Amino acid sequence: MTTVPFPAATITGYPRIGRRRELKKALEAYWAGRSSRQELETAAADLQLATYRRLVELGLGAQDSSLPAAFPLYDQVLDTTTALGAVPSRFADLAGADGGLDLDASFVLARGDAGRPPLELTKWFDTNYHYLVPEIGPATPFRARPERLVADVRRAAEDGFAVRPVLVGPVSWLLLAKADDDAPAGFDPLQRLAELVPVYAELLRELAAAGAQWVQLEEPALVADQDVPGAALAEAVWDAYTALTAPAAGRPQLLVTTSYGSPGPLLHTLAGSGIEALHLDLVKGAVPSAEELALFRDEDAPVLVAGAVDGHNVWRADLAGRLAQLEELARAGVEVSVASSTSLFHVPHDVEEETQLDPVLRSWLSFADQKVAEIVTLSRGLAQGPDAVAGELEAAAEARGTRAEAPGVRDAAVRERADSLTDAEIGRAPAEVRRRAQEGRSFTASGPLPPLPTTTIGSFPQTPEVRSARARARAGQLDQAGYDRFLREEIERVVRLQEELGLDVLVHGEPERNDMVQYFAEHLDGFATTVHGWVQSYGSRCTRPSILWGDVSREGDGVRGEAFTVPWIGHAQSLTDRPVKGMLTGPVTILAWSFVRDDQPLGRTAEQVALALRDEVADLEAAGIGIIQVDEPALRELLPLRREDQPAYLDWSVRAFRVATSGVRDETQIHTHLCYSEFGEVVSAIDGLDADVTSIEAARSRMEVLTDLEAAGFSRGIGPGVWDIHSPRVPSQEEIEQLVERALGHVPADTLWINPDCGLKTRGYAETRASLEHLVAAARTAREQLAAPAGPPLQVQHGVQA
Ligand code: MET
Numbered sequence: 088m089t090t091v092p093f094p095a096a097t098i099t100g101y102p103r104i105g106r107r108r109e110l111k112k113a114l115e116a117y118w119a120g121r122s123s124r125q126e127l128e129t130a131a132a133d134l135q136l137a138t139y140r141r142l143v144e145l146g147l148g149a150q151d152s153s154l155p156a157a158f159p160l161y162d163q164v165l166d167t168t169t170a171l172g173a174v175p176s177r178f179a180d181l182a183g184a185d186g187g188l189d190l191d192a193s194f195v196l197a198r199g200d201a202g203r204p205p206l207e208l209t210k211w212f213d214t215n216y217h218y219l220v221p222e223i224g225p226a227t228p229f230r231a232r233p234e235r236l237v238a239d240v241r242r243a244a245e246d247g248f249a250v251r252p253v254l255v256g257p258v259s260w261l262l263l264a265k266a267d268d269d270a271p272a273g274f275d276p277l278q279r280l281a282e283l284v285p286v287y288a289e290l291l292r293e294l295a296a297a298g299a300q301w302v303q304l305e306e307p308a309l310v311a312d313q314d315v316p317g318a319a320l321a322e323a324v325w326d327a328y329t330a331l332t333a334p335a336a337g338r339p340q341l342l343v344t345t346s347y348g349s350p351g352p353l354l355h356t357l358a359g360s361g362i363e364a365l366h367l368d369l370v371k372g373a374v375p376s377a378e379e380l381a382l383f384r385d386e387d388a389p390v391l392v393a394g395a396v397d398g399h400n401v402w403r404a405d406l407a408g409r410l411a412q413l414e415e416l417a418r419a420g421v422e423v424s425v426a427s428s429t430s431l432f433h434v435p436h437d438v439e440e441e442t443q444l445d446p447v448l449r450s451w452l453s454f455a456d457q458k459v460a461e462i463v464t465l466s467r468g469l470a471q472g473p474d475a476v477a478g479e480l481e482a483a484a485e486a487r488g489t490r491a492e493a494p495g496v497r498d499a500a501v502r503e504r505a506d507s508l509t510d511a512e513i514g515r516a517p518a519e520v521r522r523r524a525q526e527g528r529s530f531t532a533s534g535p536l537p538p539l540p541t542t543t544i545g546s547f548p549q550t551p552e553v554r555s556a557r558a559r560a561r562a563g564q565l566d567q568a569g570y571d572r573f574l575r576e577e578i579e580r581v582v583r584l585q586e587e588l589g590l591d592v593l594v595h596g597e598p599e600r601n602d603m604v605q606y607f608a609e610h611l612d613g614f615a616t617t618v619h620g621w622v623q624s625y626g627s628r629c630t631r632p633s634i635l636w637g638d639v640s641r642e643g644d645g646v647r648g649e650a651f652t653v654p655w656i657g658h659a660q661s662l663t664d665r666p667v668k669g670m671l672t673g674p675v676t677i678l679a680w681s682f683v684r685d686d687q688p689l690g691r692t693a694e695q696v697a698l699a700l701r702d703e704v705a706d707l708e709a710a711g712i713g714i715i716q717v718d719e720p721a722l723r724e725l726l727p728l729r730r731e732d733q734p735a736y737l738d739w740s741v742r743a744f745r746v747a748t749s750g751v752r753d754e755t756q757i758h759t760h761l762c763y764s765e766f767g768e769v770v771s772a773i774d775g776l777d778a779d780v781t782s783i784e785a786a787r788s789r790m791e792v793l794t795d796l797e798a799a800g801f802s803r804g805i806g807p808g809v810w811d812i813h814s815p816r817v818p819s820q821e822e823i824e825q826l827v828e829r830a831l832g833h834v835p836a837d838t839l840w841i842n843p844d845c846g847l848k849t850r851g852y853a854e855t856r857a858s859l860e861h862l863v864a865a866a867r868t869a870r871e872q873l874a875a876p877a878g879p880p881l882q883v884q885h886g887v888q889a
């Protein structure tokens with residue numbers, strides 16, 4: 088083993104999509120058959136080289152292992168899966184003669200093929216990134232496949248860079264995995280740790296042989312509470328890392344990272360395991376206690392890699408405060424390196440690109456490139472003393488100073504309103520009282536709703552025409568009046584289609600929304616949007632989170648501002664006798680999918696957003712909209728990783744939803760919509776939202792969520808999705824009937840709604856029309872069966888296609 092010291096400044100990862108989304112374009116061209124494999128590989132290699140050059144320009148060392156070689160083409164967990172040769176059994180036919188998956192095969196795992204769905208996509212910790220879940224069974228093969236990792240190291244060396252390869256560490260990789268379908272009941276992927284570790288050891292040896300002095304193993308799962316008991320987890324960590332660091336010829340030195348939180352007692356385990364460097368997320372509070380600091384002073388103790396610059400948000404760091412913190416660690420006799428708290432792939436590349444942003448706001452921000460410079464500054468300050476970086480410290484302090492004082496950051500009227508909110512204002516009448524008021528209500532001239540009402544989740548297909556009209560309006564080629572006319576016509580088309588299909592509760596289709604959060608950010612004070620601020624969501628998919636920098640209220644005069652969804656939704660209602668459901672994005676989701684101010688508690692920010700939405704809800708009601716849906720697909724996403732922190736989060740998030748929705752009359756029906764996640768663990772919070780009706784993604788999991796809701800005694804209106812809208816596949820009427828029957832086995836008929844899993848904006852009209860026809864027909868059949876006095880009893884069908 089070599090003993091090259093750990094670099095004094097580093098980052099744990101960098102955006103990989105490219106400043107101009109070069110990787111996205113290269114991937115999508117390749118998948119569409121518009122470019123060759125060679126062209127894709129060349130584009131990816133060019134991007135790696137450009138990244139190294141940029142990082143060195145920003146002050147990281149070219150030769151000291153400070154540059155992470157972390158360039159997954161699709162996902163870092165998938166790359167670790169392929170490097171381990173862990174081919175899931177349902178993809179076994181794709182393995183080559185050597186047992187490995189080549190690039191094309193790995194894309195099948197990521198994207199599926201005609202015969203099989205892809206690996207499951209799930210949220211990466213408390214972020215909006217999604218990783219591909221490994222599927223592990225008792226017999227899943229493990230074989231070191233270091234070729235791609237080694238090629239990256241060698242190519243970098245040829246270009247003059249000594250880089251640090253990155254893998255998901257063995258414990259986290261197994262904790263992130265799920266048991267494959269063939270695994271026996273009770274099988275836990277962690278049971279395979281002992282077989283997995285030698286494969287990691289082999290990968291490490293190969294990387295060392297290729298010239299890597301340091302390898303980074305990411306163990307973020309150690310900062311989240313797991314189902315595994317603490318002692319078993321500590322044992323797993325100990326076994327894995329003492330084995331990987333056991334004296335062995337030709338291994339690289341190991342950095343273990345623990346982003347997104349604190350490893351808690353596992354800090355002891357890791358620090359004593361023999362690893363050479365341990366990364367802690369100081370931003371998320373993983374600041375070692377005096378007793379823990381002693382662990383870093385032992386002989387053979389690891390270097391403390393201090394994640395001092397926030398990789399997960401966009402605010403310029405308090406450099407002086409951070410430097411003082413680092414100096415304190417150093418004074419305790421600990422060897423300290425400076426790093427980002429998480430990989431920088433959660434933030435966009437470079438704030439200098441945002442030339443349209445107010446320069447004052449821009450001066451408060453720090454994207455990936457600025458963060459690298461902050462790290463380099465801190466590291467210089469630590470080595471040479473604060474005077475050596477006095478200019479940088481002062482500039483950072485000044486930016487933070489203007490931020491604290493700037494108009495709009497604190498708006499007295501908004502604050503006063505939030506402060507004076509009483510509990511009475513955020514509660515509605517008891518659910519049964521509301522239910523009676525809503526039951527049999529003629530929401531419109533068309534009369535009361537039938538049993539098992541049919542509806543959709545809000546958006547209709549965003550066709551090329553809709554996108555192009557929006558682009559032309561943005562570019563000034565279509566004037567405001569022309570664009571408005573276009574949108575009104577589009578809404579009319581969507582309303583007529585729903586009438587023709589026979590849906591009971593209509594929607595306006597959301598054609599005016601580029602994105603369900605950004606559209607709201609554009610109409611609320613306190614938000615800014617970016618032009619190039621793309622962040623990877625999964626694979627080649629990127630989102631452009633808005634920046635919530637100030638106090639929030641609707642744009643326009645006064646603290647209430649002006650309604651911005653009413654013109655569209657009201658227009659839809661004016662066209663039809665059937666009820667139109669108004670659609671809003673909820674406060675938690677707006678926060679989760681934006682970069683949020685860090686100068687006050689999230690709950691406070693959520694409350695302001697909620698008040699702005701409460702105004703919109705009131706205006707919709709006043710405009711005659713009797714059903715209003717407030718979407719919270721991200722409710723589960725912000726759930727803290729530690730159980731002890733969860734109740735406080737659920738408190739403020741549920742409260743924010745109620746602030747937004749409780750200002751209406753009893754007979755106004757409030758809906759919410761949840762998707763994307765396992766909601767089983769937050770069922771009581773869903774109940775706490777106090778919505779009259781909840782639609783929830785359920786088709787893919789074959790209504791599993793209903794078991795949780797039933798167990799929790801959930802008795803409100805519920806619309807479990809009966810059409811998985813994530814692929815163009817059209818479900819048959821019979822298939823939907825089966826799901827409806829299954830749902831009726833769990834919930835009373837008078838609470839059940841029939842709807843798809845989620846919005847239809849990514850779908851085409853052909854499959855939308857066909858699927859909704861089947862959905863409406865299935866609802867009719869179910870109604871007839873419910874009404875038939877002597878008809879065959881509805882049966883829950885078992886063994887329908889899984
Ligand atoms: C990700 S949830 C989406 C809800 C939104 N109303 C839509 O239909 O698109």
Ligand SMILES: [Zn+2]
Binds near residue numbers: 544
């Ligand atoms: Zn959804």
